[in-house]
Amino acid sequence: MPKRKNTSIKDYKLKSGKKRYEFVISLGQNSNGDRVQVHRRGFKTYAEAEAVFNKLSQTKPDNFVKQKQIKVSELRDLWFENYKTQVKESTANKNKQVFDNHVIPDFGNQYVDKITVAELQKWADMKAKQIVKYRDAINEFNALFEYGIRLNYVSENPLKRIIIPKKTSRPRRDTEHNVYTREELNQFLEVAKEYGLVQYTYFKLLSATGLRKSEALALTWQDIDLKAGTLSINKTLAYGLDNKTIIQPPKSPKSKRILPISDSLKEVLIDYKQKQKIISNKLFHTIKGTYLKMSKPDQWLKSIYAKDHEEKVKYAKTHNLKEPQPDLRHITVHGFRHTFATLLIAETNVKPKTVQMLLGHENIQMTLDIYTHVNNKNKEDAVNALKQLNI
Structure with missing residues (x-):
């Protein structure tokens, strides 16, 4: 077995006896003078822990995003207060309905930074079968992730990585x-x-x-x-x-x-x-x-x-x-x-x-x-x- 070079990564055991890995990394001081120190645990393999450690080591203190800071419903409320002042009231109402009907029921109580690409792909595929205007739901959720990035609640937009379904199984009413x-x-x-x-x-x-x-x-x-x-x-x-x-x-x-x-x-x-x-x-x-x-x-x-x-x-x-x-x-x-x-x-x-x-x-x-x-x-x-x- 090759020697593990990163001494910051340590193993520990769960009550079940299974081995897990954890680490503590210091990113330095942010612009407010606060020391940013990150503790991560629960990795199943050393390689998994090392990959996250290396990614964090490249992160500047001011760009660090804490995990589990805000839920989707909370971020939506924060974003909507600003959004509704910039568009027609009817547009704001339509946006709210899209979220209330198609996003909040599935992701409202989840932390924004913990939502995976796999979850979003499954959700998008499901919406394409349920509603004609499924892209509206995807676009609104995408805008929320972008807003979360600007406020430093998430480091990336996972919706950018899904494959958008091409069509819905529910056709539009035939105009003819x-x-x-x-x-x-x-x-x-x-x-x-x-x-x-x-x-x-x-x-x-x-x-x-x-x-x-x-x-x-x-x-x-x-x-x-x-x-x-x-x-x-x-x-x-x-x-x-x-x-x-x-x-x-x-x-x-x-x-x-x-x-x-x-x-x-x-x-x-x-x-x-x-x-x-x-x-x-x-x-x-x-x-x-x-x-x-x-x-x-x-x-x-x-x-x-x-x-x-x-x-x-x-x-x-x-x-x-x-x-x-x-x-x-x-x-x-x-x-x-x-x-x-x-x-x-x-x-x-x-x-x-x-x-x-x-x-x-x-x-x-x-x-x-x-x-x-x-x-x-x-x-x-x-x-x-x-x-x-x-x-």
Whole structure:
């Protein structure tokens, strides 16, 4: 057996009789004049202890990171107090939700410097199977480690060493199916009109402008110039800290825009304004005149689909039909924005830059992705048409 040169590394025995290694190393004085001395123990082999000893021997006193100084939940709270003052309140709230739902349950009580690369790899792989936006969780946790390095709580970021999963097993909703044809849209709006004026006006507005649901909920009558036929988007609803509803600037600079209003939408808005009980300058509001919650449109949509089903079942029974007519195909609230964009591109000669302006996309690539989707659909239609023609 080769002679062990480092006399600072000593062996000792556990109660079970197993041998372990330990050492004490002095790094010198830090800038505060304090002597930095490190004691490490529990190594299974001499080589393992020597590797850590050699690494510590290269560490300057001021750069030394003590073990088990702070837990993930404690570091997150420390970091969040600073972070929330630098971003939109809605962004801070989303960040907090990501941590609360996907990081804290798994690592909240662990010391930051004791988390291993293997643990993080297993966690990242698991999140990729559980959620679509798994990269958000990884990125937020990565930012926390970087913050820990700046505060000298950890010496390195172990997340930098994992292999980021390439895809999730839970695919995003297929945009192609989360959109209505013009006929389907007309059928939906007829049902919505029977359901209620507020709900009909809201979904007519989304369908005719491509607004995001939060932008439409934030509208006031001052934002609409019925005489000029324009609509101004200058604010949006969002979830703030503690999930309270707040008003803030639009999603991005490009989201702040002025849109033309179609004659059809103009008629609906005039009728809505005349029939609405004016207790607020907001287009859509509670009985007390306050902004509605962000979840309200989803509740409306669910109720409209339920009404459609009930009416068709009732009609079938009344007319002694064995089966009721098919229900309206279900899409999401965001699907009405997709519907507007798809019909706009498919039925007009509009250019991508114009679509980008109307939708308030931050970059043209988002708009081009919609163009690609529509063009691919046109190709499929062309192939099917030629097959049917069969000349």
